[in-house]
Amino acid sequence: MSSWDTSDPFAEARTKTGVLDVDFDGEHIPLVLRYGDVRKAAGDYGTFSSNAPFRVPIPSEEHVRTTRQLPIEIDPPEHTDYRAIVQPFFSRPKKAEMIEAVETLVETMLDEATALDSVEIIHEFALPLQSRALTLLLGMPMDAAEEWIAWGTHVFHGHDAPSEEKGDRLDAYVREQLDRAEREPGDDFFSALTRASYRGRPLTHEEMVGFAVLTFAGGRDTIINILSFTLVHLAEHPQVLTRLRESPILIRSAIEEFVRVASPLTHIGRVCPHNTDVNGVAVKADHRISLCWASANRDETVFESPDEVIIDRKRNAHVGFGSGAHTCLGASQARLILRTLIGQICERGIALEVLDGEPHYEEWPGYRRQTGFNYLNMKLTARTEREGGL
Numbered sequence: 001m002s003s004w005d006t007s008d009p010f011a012e013a014r015t016k017t018g019v020l021d022v023d024f025d026g027e028h029i030p031l032v033l034r035y036g037d038v039r040k041a042a043g044d045y046g047t048f049s050s051n052a053p054f055r056v057p058i059p060s061e062e063h064v065r066t067t068r069q070l071p072i073e074i075d076p077p078e079h080t081d082y083r084a085i086v087q088p089f090f091s092r093p094k095k096a097e098m099i100e101a102v103e104t105l106v107e108t109m110l111d112e113a114t115a116l117d118s119v120e121i122i123h124e125f126a127l128p129l130q131s132r133a134l135t136l137l138l139g140m141p142m143d144a145a146e147e148w149i150a151w152g153t154h155v156f157h158g159h160d161a162p163s164e165e166k167g168d169r170l171d172a173y174v175r176e177q178l179d180r181a182e183r184e185p186g187d188d189f190f191s192a193l194t195r196a197s198y199r200g201r202p203l204t205h206e207e208m209v210g211f212a213v214l215t216f217a218g219g220r221d222t223i224i225n226i227l228s229f230t231l232v233h234l235a236e237h238p239q240v241l242t243r244l245r246e247s248p249i250l251i252r253s254a255i256e257e258f259v260r261v262a263s264p265l266t267h268i269g270r271v272c273p274h275n276t277d278v279n280g281v282a283v284k285a286d287h288r289i290s291l292c293w294a295s296a297n298r299d300e301t302v303f304e305s306p307d308e309v310i311i312d313r314k315r316n317a318h319v320g321f322g323s324g325a326h327t328c329l330g331a332s333q334a335r336l337i338l339r340t341l342i343g344q345i346c347e348r349g350i351a352l353e354v355l356d357g358e359p360h361y362e363e364w365p366g367y368r369r370q371t372g373f374n375y376l377n378m379k380l381t382a383r384t385e386r387e388g389g390l
């Protein structure tokens with residue numbers, strides 16, 4: 001099967017209690033499911049805190065890394081000052097120079113993909129596109145991407161190597177780059193970290209590592225998954241592609257809708273500093289809850305026909321990129337990549353066909369949802385070839 005299973009595993013629990021208890025490797029964590037509750041909790045860092053190294057991701061990551069990821073594992077007001085340090089890099093996708101560079105990158109990658117009879121989208125298209133686009137965001141040379149591509153679709157997890165080994169490799173790479181930046185400073189992200197100051201003092205080495213590791217971890221599988229969702233959806237709904245071709249103005253709202261329905265990051269944790277209660281479920285101090293973006297994005301009290309992909313949906317205040325202080329820093333990058341790709345597919349009249357694939361399910365006792373593909377073969381046909389061949 002190669003379609004995307006967009007069913008919503010949280011619907012029943014969301015309607016009944018608004019909370020789902022999930023056993024993550026022996027740690028029982030209540031997932032907060034309703035849109036209003038998720039947004040409220042995301043704004044209440046006194047009760048639901050991110051000030052917890054290794055414990056914002058679920059399962060937690062003590063065994064794969066040694067530093068606190070910044071700015072995600074800290075609460076305001078410190079978070080505000082940490083986030084401001086890297087904000088200029090994450091704002092680059094709004095600049096003409098970066099927009100142009102991503103256009104050229106996508107153009108080249110589509111030229112290569114359309115020249116093949118079949119392209120494996122996950123490893124041969126989405127992963128290289130994500131990594132090459134990241135070089136542009138971070139001001140690194142394009143060939144740096146080749147090493148990042150070799151790390152696979154997730155920096156910590158996957159079948160290619162044990163998680164600890166992958167974590168060590170990323171740590172070593174980041175430290176090497178910071179050393180290089182200290183020796184030969186430039187305009188890149190690592191060099192900027194070595195020059196940055198936090199509340200009047202230089203960043204510590206561990207803080208620099210924490211920023212850099214998150215930048216590699218945060219926007220990898222999420223981008224790969226939203227790219228594959230988008231390509232499969234357009235391949236299987238040619239009428240949507242035709243509509244976007246006729247009205248490119250809808251590309252922006254279509255992207256928001258793809259992010260809402262696919263919700264590449266299902267949920268993310270918060271630690272409760274005090275005993276608390278979520279919808280009648282008691283949570284002890286130092287235990288965790290999780291904010292389930294994927295469920296909030298299907299809340300029927302907020303989104304009409306929540307399971308349908310409606311590319312011109314009005315009032316689409318989805319939380320696919322999070323909510324509150326920690327709202328995704330990479331959202332502009334994600335939107336730029338998607339906008340450029342869909343735009344060029346439309347302009348160049350590229351036809352998309354799914355050949356075969358193996359869906360990837362995120363699965364825990366309590367829920368199972370498709371978040372991507374292990375592999376996905378597609379054929380991308382350029383207009384000239386189609387006209388000539390027909």
Ligand code: HEM
Nearest residue numbers: 071072218219222223226264265321322326328329330334
């Ligand atoms: C479709 C793609 C993406 C999705 C769905 C996504 C989703 C999210 C979500 C839900 C959060 C909030 C986490 C929380 O509240 O604790 C977040 C935060 C973050 N994301 Fe993304 N993300 C995507 C792409 C990216 C990319 C491309 C990058 C980097 C290049 C990135 C870097 C970050 C960072 C640094 C944060 C932490 C922000 C903070 O703590 O202030 N993300 N992302």
